[in-house]
Amino acid sequence: MSFFEELKRRKVFRVAATYAVVAWILMQIGEVTFPALNIPEWVMSTLVVILLAGFPIAVIFAWIFDKTPQGYIKTDISDTENIGGMNVKADNRPFFLQKRKIFLALGVLAGILIGTYGGSAITSNVDSKSIAVLPFDNYSTAPEDQYFSDGVTEMIIANLAKIKDLKVISRTSVMEYKNTTKKLKDIAKELGVAHILEGSIQRVGDNVRIVGQLINASSDGHIWAESYDGNISELFSMQNDVAIEIAEAMKSELTSDEKERINETLTESTPAYEYYLKGNMFDNAGHYKEKMLSAIQEYERSVALDSNFAEAHAKLGKMHAHLRWYGVDLSNERMLLSKKHIDKAIKLKPDNPVVRAARGVYYYHGYRDYGTAMSDFLYARDLEPSNAQFNLYVGTIYRRLGDYERARNNMEKAFELDPKSLLILQNLQGTIIFLRDYIGANVLGNKDITNQRIIYWNAMSNFYSNGKIDESLDIITNNEFVNTDEIMWGELNLSLFGKKFERGQRILGKIKSNIQSDEVNFFPKDFYLGIINDELGKKSLARENYIKTIDFLNKHLIKDPLDERAYATLGLTYARLGRKDKSLEAIEKLDELLPISKDALFGTMHAKQKGRAFAILGDIENALETIEYLSALSGGYHYGELLNDSYFDSIRDHPRFQSVLENLKPQS
Structure with missing residues (x-):
């Protein structure tokens, strides 16, 4: 008889397998119950050691002894069926008729289930560090x-x-x-x-x-x-x-x-540090004019007490760049102030991640120099991978460069590190929508945190995916933010998409601000009134509205001649007036200021207005080329948008337009 057959005869394999299964089950039960019962961790460690030490002992006993009705006896070394004075017949029945093997299989299954759904329920996906x-x-x-x-x-x-x-x-x-x-x-x-x-x-x-x-x-x-x-x-x-x-x-x-x-000391001045903490408090409060100006005031007090406080200089320079990006102060003087403090911080601590990230913001928010900004953000993130803000910065730059998948990955990492951050959530949700992953966007939108922007994205994700106006309007109006301007601007745009012009007129009368102004949009109320009057057949009133819009935009461009948002609106307004020459002039200026090659996010969003202008001017070839091109890009046109937008009514039945529409239609 071979050694392997002898092991089988002495039931060593059976004992080893049974011991392993029982030990595994005991360890899984311990993993689940010990924490809940506040049993010290050393008890679990001791149990594991005992079970491991017991395994070779169990195997040795299995080799030496055999269990019989008369008790445990030393195994006969001869190759016989007689064990303990009894003739034992080998069990040749099928596996499913052998009770011991069934028990063994059930034990293995129980261990797997406990290990998978028991202990791992507590520890799965949770980093121990x-x-x-x-x-x-x-x-x-x-x-x-x-x-x-x-x-x-x-x-x-x-x-x-x-x-x-x-x-x-x-x-x-x-x-x-x-x-x-x-x-x-x-x-x-x-x-x-x-x-x-x-x-x-x-x-x-x-x-x-x-x-x-x-x-x-x-x-x-x-x-x-x-x-x-x-x-x-x-x-x-x-x-x-x-x-x-x-x-x-x-x-x-x-x-x-x-x-x-x-262990690095930020400053030797305690009062300077206290002002720095106050500045951080305002910096963390959001990108609102009053908060940003208050942060600047506290940081200025800090560097006045310690001119070598690098982190305070860095954050002061960052806040000045924020004022330009968020439209509070577009002057060159503001960016000179930003540069002054960023340069000082870099001179003091050129390798500090806070300083490098602030310089990244200077290039990002001040000059849209995304490549230079990215090098600083990557440096900061690689030094501090658990810093959610650095991960978000990297994600936003990837989005500007047109790499939406990497943008999503970095924003997801930021959200993992800061799962209650509305800023990160709305950036991530917007990015996923631009990738046309509407299901993924809806899952994010159902988180237990929300604000006006999240509600807006929820509604737009629904609209972009299926074009159902009423459903989307229900989402945007059935919430606590329904009477805020941001939500009402969204409701207005959805109403216009759905050709609900009387409803749009009512909403416009409720909105307090005179202009829809954010990072992408710059539309005075008169522009929307012009569209509503135009579609309701009130052509003379519409013309007056458009002329007022053009007058407003031209005055704004005297103050800020580089505001690409104004040129996008100007191109649309001239197109609605039938002024093809002026419309194309504004579109060319828009292309010059912010081509897609310079900014894949805003460049693409503004280029969508070009497609609308071409369509309403009757330039069918340029309109279709623009639609085809942008529909192939992340952040371009969406199915529901093309299905409903009245700008495209004149070309909606064109075979090329229908082909784009079919390609964009989400798979059910």
């Missing part, structure tokens, strides 16, 4: 010190984000848990992390106490806890110590370079 830093409680006597505790929280997050081995949830997503009563396990599940850091800050005069505790989210057990007391001048070292000790407690790989960057 992931962490969310909840807003530290402010125990200071002065309520105005709230910015201080929030600022310290933000700096601890920033320090942890410098460690490549960690996944760190960004500030925006954790701030909503300030003063929350939610359980830590629920917070961790919502944010997709394995660990939570919570703590408090108390400031009395120049004395500061920081208390922190690191908690394992699944077991609710404390991994690390510490308190730090010192003078406010020691704040940097306290913040840095917190980050380093947390990294060590989470057993992360902390390189010497990362440790050096964490």
Whole structure:
């Protein structure tokens, strides 16, 4: 008899397989139940060691002994069917009739199911080295010190984000848990992390106490806890110590370079640092004129106290560039101020990721120099891959360069790091819509966070995919933001697409602002009134509206001759007046200022207006060429748009137009 046959005769394989299955089931049960019962982690480790040590013992016993009705006896070494005085017949029945084998198979199946849907339900897709830093409680006597505790929280997050081995949830997503009563396990599940850091800050005069505790989210057990007391001048070292000790407690790989960057002192001036924290508070509040100007004021105070504070100079330069990008101040003087502070920051700390990212914003928002901006953003992101803002910056630049898939990937990474960020969500959702992945966009739109822009994208995604006006209008009007201007501008455009001109007229009367102005659109109310009157047969009134629109746009272009949005609207308005020469002149200027080769996002969106102008001017060949070209690009025309847009009524039955429409129609 061969050795293999002897192993089978002594049932060694059966014992080994049974032992492995039972051990596996025990480990999976332990993984599921131990955290819920707050059983210490060492118990699980001990169980694994015992089970591993027991395996060879079980195999040895299987070789030496055999189980019989009379008990365990030493296995007969002879090749006989007589075991323990009994004749045992080999079981040659099929597998499904052998109880022991059925039990063994069921055991394997149970182990797989428990492993897949049990323990992994807690740990699947959750990085063991992931962490969310909840807003530290402010125990200071002065309520105005709230910015201080929030600022310290933000700096601890920033320090942890410098460690490549960690996944760190960004500030925006954790701030909503300030003063929350939610359980830590629920917070961790919502944010997709394995660990939570919570703590408090108390400031009395120049004395500061920081208390922190690191908690394992699944077991609710404390991994690390510490308190730090010192003078406010020691704040940097306290913040840095917190980050380093947390990294060590989470057993992360902390390189010497990362440790050096964490221990870097931003400024020797405590008041300058406090103004910097206040500036960050306004910077984080959104790109609103008042917030941006307030941030600039605080950063200016900071650099006035410490002219060598590189990060404060960098953020001051960034905010000046923001003012231009968001249309608050389009002057050259504003960009000179931006350059002054960016140059100073680069001179002080040329390799600092905050400084490099700020310079990227300068090139991005100031001059649309996307290639140069990308090199700075990539540098910053590669140094701090857990920084959601850096990932978002990289994604937005890829989108400008026309690489929408890479844009989506980087924005998804940013959203993973900052899952409560409306800014990231609306950028990601818009990008997915531009890729014509309407199902993916709708899934994102059903998240539990929303604002006017998300509602707008939800409605437009529905409209672009199926062209159903009433459905899309229901989405955009059945929400808490229905009476905000942004939603009403969206409702107006959908109404015009659906040829609901009386409804459009009513909406226009409710909108408070006199112009639809955002990153892409620049349409005064008179432009829309002209369309409505035109379509309702009130030609003379429409002409008056168009002339007022042209007068308004020309005055605006005297102040800002490089505003491509105004030329896009001017080209459409002249086309509706039948002024082909003037319309083409505006279109040529639009092409000169922002061709698709320079900006794949806005260039494509503005080029769509060219197609409309050509169509209404009766230039069928140029209209069809534009439609065919843009329909092949991400961010170009959509199925529902071409199906309904009245600009294309005159060419909708053309075979080439119908071919484009068929190609764009989403597959059911």
